[in-house]
Amino acid sequence: MSSSGLADRHVDFLVALRAAGVPVSLAEDVDAFAALSVLRWDDREVVRTAYAATVLKRQVHRPTFDALFDLYFPRLVGGGAMDAERSDRQDGPEAVAELRSRLLAALGAGDVDEQQRLAVEALGRLGAMPGRGTGLASWSAYTALRRLSPDDLIARIIAALLDDGRVEEEAARVAARRVGSFTAMVEAEARRRIAEEKGVDHVAEVTVRPSIDRLDFTAAKRADLEEMRREIYPLARRLASRLAREQHARRRGALDFRRTVRASLSSGGVPLVTHHRPRRPHRTELVVLCDVSGSVASFARFTLMLVFALREQFQAVRAFTFVDQVHEVTQLFAPRSMTGADPGDVLAELAASTEHAARWGRTNYGRAFTDFASSFPTAIGPKTSLLVLGDARSNYSDLALPVLGDLADRARHAHWLNPEHRRHWDTGDSAASAYSAVVPMTECRNLTQLGQFVHDLV
Amino acid sequence: MTAYLTGALEKPLLVEGPAGVGKTELAKAVSRATGADLVRLQCYEGLDEARALYEWNYKKQLLRIQAESAGSSWQETHDEIFTEEFLLTRPLLTAIRRDEATVLLVDEVDKTDVEVEGLLLEVLSDFQVTIPELGTVEAVRRPFVVLTSNATRELSEALKRRCLYLHLDYPSAEREREIVTRQVPDLDERIAEQLVATIGRLRDLDLKKSPSIAESVDWARTLLALEIKDLDTTAIDETLGVVLKHSSDQAKAVRELRLRA
Incomplete structure (x- = not known):
């Protein structure tokens, strides 16, 4: 087997997976190889399934896995069979027009195979960046896509879908998704061609993105935010069930004599099983103060969503948002709207309420804390946990440290979550260390860290 | 295809996916297709060894001791009450001891406590169960094991490592x-x-x-x-x-x- 190079490729692939953050143990490595030896290799999807079954154990890693698999076990080599037969038709306006019309048909019909063929062809014909020597030539998905401009086709796809009897918003959504997936195909194709020129490992290092639960809030693109939002509820459910289980384990209180004796009657008066009284769970009140200025808004919203999804774990939850002025948003998460309303709507309302929180429009932590202390003096009591969310970037204004210190003293616990990487703290206008001297500050950059923090908080 | 691998490699199969995509149905389908019997262990919070693996029939043992005349020695009684007669086999042990082809379905494994996962490890990797009083029971014939999970919590790495993984999603x-x-x-x-x-x-x-x-x-x-x-x-x-x-x-x-x- 080693002479075929498969073993080397296999090991390289696993090394790349590990580098991209997918944990692959040695046992899984051996399993994957065993799986390959009982299967046929002539179908690429069979090989993919075999790897997915043995190596991949969490669905969040699937996109990373697929991207790397496409790199290490490419669909085809070079331009494929199409290159030879279509060499006469090269670049040019007619080529673009012809590709566009075929793309329109394929997107309108939702024909994935045809789209895949078109992605290969489009990149081969429109995305080549000739280099001066061998090995210097490269491929650009950007160039190919700009010249093909599938976004302009959206309107016509929508029209085609409307004829199919779909309603407008739905057609628009479907069209946008199909164009998006075609774009992704062209990008994957570009990665494959570049990998052929420059070596797989080089591309694997550069192009593969971290999985969604490890992606930084601040680095997330629009589509990633959508995906993260969908992750919030499953995350909350997982946390809730884990918390319930842990509390259950700790709940063994004093011996319940009556129940123990009753149970012993069925075993002839010998108490084989003891029964215990449940212990009363201890619940805290939570007050969340979050900075919703542009730079950290999405982070604040995710944290609020998560905290409110776990509301039954707390005695009460109150939420305040600020840019330079404090505004209470608890009512948006009222139980009625939580069970009834769609999470997307809640987020939109939350975004709309941001304007109440800004009078001058520049983040000012000092003013916000002073404002909070004077407007809601009773919000913080001895049973409350105070949670501040923000990047501590206060535009060089007064920090109002004594006010925050006073708030933290009155509260039972105080925490500060900072969505920035620790190495960016105290750079520029960040007052992270000044504030962390008053309130313990935790780095919270992605969903995993957020989940961990909320779990420890409860 | 992944199901075929499960059979070929004799490893358990862990199926994850949203509710109602046919995870449990997969195990049933395998048992129908191969003509094997299905042994099912439904997991829930608080499931313990006694209900998953085996239990001594205490009541019967107690009766046995009480029915015993004063004449017999303690040693005899002791040997007698820890025999197969007083053993209640639960799904895991049943599946392992069967001679016929068996599909073992461990349903909703994410609902159990972490300790039960530890218990499953021995069963799933070596297909054997250790009963202190009787010794180790090894599988007569390796069952086809399917575990299903709704991913309400992260399963331990040790368990995942021993299984093949299949994510079922909505079909085309x-x-x-x-x-x-x-x-x-x-x-x-x-x-x-x-x-x-x-x-x-x-x-x-x-x-x-x-x-x-x-x-x-x-x-x-x-x-x-x-x-x-x-x-x-x-x-x-x-x-x-x-x-x-x-x-x-x-x-x-x-x-x-x-x-x-």
Whole structure:
């Protein structure tokens, strides 16, 4: 087997997976190889399934896995069979027009195979960046896509879908998704061609993105935010069930004599099983103060969503948002709207309420804390946990440290979550260390860290 | 395909996916296809060794001791009460001791406590169970093991390492139509087509809970029972409760699909 190079490729692939953050143990490595030896290799999807079954154990890693698999076990080599037969038709306006019309048909019909063929062809014909020597030539998905401009086709796809009897918003959504997936195909194709020129490992290092639960809030693109939002509820459910289980384990209180004796009657008066009284769970009140200025808004919203999804774990939850002025948003998460309303709507309302929180429009932590202390003096009591969310970037204004210190003293616990990487703290206008001297500050950059923090908080 | 690997490599199969995509059904299908018997262990919070693996029949042992005349020695009694006669086998042990082909289904493994996972490790990697009083019981014939999980919590790495992994998701429209017509053979071909298309459109919406295959099948049965011949917007609106079970989801579907004029 080693002479075929498969073993080397296999090991390289696993090394790349590990580098991209997918944990692959040695046992899984051996399993994957065993799986390959009982299967046929002539179908690429069979090989993919075999790897997915043995190596991949969490669905969040699937996109990373697929991207790397496409790199290490490419669909085809070079331009494929199409290159030879279509060499006469090269670049040019007619080529673009012809590709566009075929793309329109394929997107309108939702024909994935045809789209895949078109992605290969489009990149081969429109995305080549000739280099001066061998090995210097490269491929650009950007160039190919700009010249093909599938976004302009959206309107016509929508029209085609409307004829199919779909309603407008739905057609628009479907069209946008199909164009998006075609774009992704062209990008994957570009990665494959570049990998052929420059070596797989080089591309694997550069192009593969971290999985969604490890992606930084601040680095997330629009589509990633959508995906993260969908992750919030499953995350909350997982946390809730884990918390319930842990509390259950700790709940063994004093011996319940009556129940123990009753149970012993069925075993002839010998108490084989003891029964215990449940212990009363201890619940805290939570007050969340979050900075919703542009730079950290999405982070604040995710944290609020998560905290409110776990509301039954707390005695009460109150939420305040600020840019330079404090505004209470608890009512948006009222139980009625939580069970009834769609999470997307809640987020939109939350975004709309941001304007109440800004009078001058520049983040000012000092003013916000002073404002909070004077407007809601009773919000913080001895049973409350105070949670501040923000990047501590206060535009060089007064920090109002004594006010925050006073708030933290009155509260039972105080925490500060900072969505920035620790190495960016105290750079520029960040007052992270000044504030962390008053309130313990935790780095919270992605969903995993957020989940961990909320779990420890409860 | 992954199921074939499970058989070929003799490793347990861990199936994850949203509720109602047929994870449990997969195990049943394997047992039907291979003619093997299905042994099922339904997991729940608080499941322990005594209910998953084996238990001594204390009451019977107690009776035995009390029925014993004073004459016999302690040693004899001791040897007697820890024999097979007093052993209650639970699903895991049953599956291992069977001579015939067996499919062992460990359902909703994410609902159990972490300790039970530790218990499963020995069973799943070596197919053996150690009973202190009797010794180690090894599998006569390795069962085909399927574990299902709704991913409400992260399973331990040690457990995952020992299993093959399969993520089941919603099927393609074509596949779903096959499933629906197979399950509800009386359904009109055209209605099935409309139904699957509508389900696909509903899944495209950003809902709290997307309709599952089980719900499509339920919907097909409902339409059959109500003798609805054409799935138009009014018909969808009236029977929406079968597939969508959150009021916000229903409202959203009505709004987005323009079910009410």
